[in-house]
Amino acid sequence: MALCGFSMLSLFSYLQFALLASFCFAADPFVSNELHVSYITVSPLGVPQQVIAVNGKFPGPPINVTTNNNLAVNVYNELDEDLLLTWSGIQMRRNSWQDGVLGTNCPIPPKWNWTYQFQVKDQIGSFFYFPSINFQRASGGFGPFIINNREIIPIPFAQPDGDIVIMIGDWYTQNHTALRTALDAGKSLGMPDGVLINGKGPFRYNTTLVPDGIEYETFNVDPGKTYRIRVHNVGISTTLNFRIQNHNLLLAETEGYYTIQSNYTQFDIHVGQSYSFLVTMDQNASSDYYVVASARFVNESLWQMVTGVAILHYSNSKGSAAGPLPPPPDDVYDKEASMNQARSVRQNTSASGARPNPQGSFHYGQINITDTYMLKVVPPETINGKTQATINGISFVKPETPFRLADQHNLRGIYKLDFPSKPMNRSPMTDISLINATYKGFIEIVLQNNDTIMQTFHIDGYSAFVVGYSYGNWSEDSRNSYNKWDAISRCTVQVYPEAWTAILISLDNPGVWNLRSENLDKWYLGQETYLRIVNPEENGKTEMAAPANVLYCGALKSLQPEQHQSSATSIFGAENLAGCLG
Incomplete structure (x- = not known):
């Protein structure tokens, strides 16, 4: 034909x-x-x-x-x-x-x-x-x-003069096959070899730490103009602090939601997270400026080499960037500095999003919670002789058959709908266990990180209201500290070591949706599950059928x-x- x-x-x-x-x-x-x-x-x-x-x-x-x-x-x-x-x-x-x-x-x-x-x-x-x-x-x-x-939907700030995308992330000189072989053998990946900015290594700001001949990224800008800078942490497991020498970062959006516009001199961006900043080129052009992404929550003297450095170049610049990098945050006397910064990211409830109505008109704080899931993570455990990562003691087995495809073909035994709603007092195990979530329910998920490292978690198919962070163990009294008015809605949220993060989700999107650690090593080792959300009165209008080209x-x-x-x-x-x- x-x-x-x-x-x-x-x-x-x-x-x-x-x-x-x-x-x-x-x-x-x-x-x-x-x-x-x-x-x-x-x-x-x-x-x-x-x-x-x-x-x-x-x-x-x-x-x-x-x-x-x-x-x-x-x-x-x-x-x-x-x-x-x-x-x-x-x-x-x-x-x-x-x-x-x-x-x-x-x-x-x-x-x-x-x-x-x-x-x-x-x-x-x-x-x-x-x-x-x-x-x-x-x-x-x-x-x-x-x-x-x-075009008919206004943005809540003046139209920027340009758009700049910056992809940052920790990086190893070994490729993914060697790294996953190490994980399969129960080994830790160890310290990364560096941080890349848009796929390039650091500017040679230090002749001892940075070898000669490395290609670095340059962002060309014009004086007096304001740019929307979209920053994504696409790395493996390292939180990075982002900053631009002598420039303020005006936070404007994160993962699809406009924020209260607040100025920062530096900002922690966790693995898998995305932010938009408005940056005005209001400095003189006596020299170029450093753009820095450096590792956080680590031994800074040991991790000095794990720093990404790019150059912000004014069109009328008179010289190269020189001198020390702008300093990273100092948490010695304020252990909650990063968490307080996270709490300051709030939703702009007077701004429209994708629709004409204000995106904050959804009064989530007045909705009754239908289910609560406490999802606890701990350091990797040994299960059947292999190192695995778990949630509530379950290390997720990589499925061979997609779940809704199995449903449509009436296959049994592909998965279980018995993921525990709280940590179980039992030995860790491997399984394909899904959360049996209720369509149009309003679910509370508490992410309890009893590991010693920073983690981020991601939910596919949804944005979640991030209503609370705190150190220690979550309890029902913790709800008294929730932000019930203007919590940011996002899909990727950090959980600090020995701390908890609480999110609320309105389950209005039917399907099977992945909930995972965004730390790539923990995800690979089994730290994930899925929410199966099916309309019991499904009539072909709430969930699409399998596409014609389904594999x-x-x-x-x-x-x-x-x-x-x-x-x-x-x-x-x-x-x-x-x-x-x-």
């Missing part, structure tokens, strides 16, 4: 085409992207190493869309192992089939391509994409994902037809669709 002069298409690709064509004629615009994920060799810290590039770039190119766009992302897996991309913070309304984690998607095999199809419904803000399996994020594969306001694996592998790669540009491009269907 020929389609408008194109070569033969498999039935599989044709179904993709038909579905995407229907998207194209929906009320909201259709946008397509093509991402080729492959290996390249670069030397970000002066040592040649294999990294994961997207469209030949490290980090990958931005996906830039507008609220309510229908999006098709055709992902080509040019690696030598399975691949899944996930979209950190994108809520995938009613469509967990596109989430890109093992509980919702079969992996894309090597030399195959697969098209994600979803709508960025009622969202704005700064997010990023990354590979979710095989520890691949430790080698790259990440890139920014920006959702812009529709099959595990117990359903026999249903998967052979696939041949095809060009997303030739099949899905808007001009070709118009020519074929007009």
Whole structure:
């Protein structure tokens, strides 16, 4: 069969085409992207190493869309192992089939391509994409994902003069396969080899700590202008303190929600988190300025080399940056400084988000809690002779068959709906145990970190109201300290060592959604679960069916037809669709 002069298409690709064509004629615009994920060799810290590039770039190119766009992302897996991309913070309304984690998607095999199809419904803000399996994020594969306001929705600040994306993260000169081999052997990854800023190593601010010849990032700006700077921590496990020498950071947005605008001279950004700052170039141009991302909550003298340094270059600058870096926070006499900074991040309840109404009009503090889950994490434990990470004593086993796919095919024994709502007094175990969550419930989740390291947790498909932080063990009396008025809503939240964080979630998005440690090593070792949220009166309107191009694996592998790669540009491009269907 020929389609408008194109070569033969498999039935599989044709179904993709038909579905995407229907998207194209929906009320909201259709946008397509093509991402080729492959290996390249670069030397970000002066040592040649294999990294994961997207469209030949490290980090990958931005996906830039507008609220309510229908999006098709055709992902080509040019690696030598399975691949899944996930979209950190994108809520995938009613469509967990596109989430890109093992509980919702079969992996894309090597030399195959697969098209994600979803709508960025009622969202704005700064997010990023990354590979979710095989520890691949430790080698790259990440890139920014920006959702812009529709023109009819004002932003709560003057239109910036420019937009700058900064991706920061701890980095090892070993690739992801070597790092996961170490984890499989029960070893700690140890101190990272450095911090990258936009995939590049540090400016040589210190001739002892930084070798010569390392490529560094430069941000070119004009004096007097204000830029929206979107900062993402895409690292493995290290909290980074972000600062720009002599410049204030005016916080404006985090993970899709506008914040009360507060000025900071430095800001802690935990693994997996994203922030937007408004930065005005109000300094003189006698020299360039340092942009710094340095490790937090570590032995600073030992970790001096784990510092990322880029350059802010004014167009009329008269010299290079010189002298010592702006100092990191000093917590010696204020152990709660970082936590107090986190508490200061509050929602701008007078600003519109993706919709015309103020985003803070949801009075979450007046809603009755329907379920409480206390999720406790401890240092890694030995289970059946292997080092594992747990939540409530359960180390999650990587599923072979996606859960909703198993449901649709009436498979039994794929998972259990018995995840404990509190820590159990029993030996740790491995299992595939999900939270049986109630559709339209209002759930309280308390993240209790009894480990000695900082952790972050992420919930797919939702944003959660971050209502409380404190050191020690949570108790019911802790609710008296909750922020019930203007807590920020976000998808990735930090949990301080020997401390707790409380979040509230309105469960209005049916599907199966991943809840995980965003610390990549802990996630890899099993520190995750899923919320299964099913409308008991499902009639096809609250949750989307499996897409026409669904992949099959595990117990359903026999249903998967052979696939041949095809060009997303030739099949899905808007001009070709118009020519074929007009």
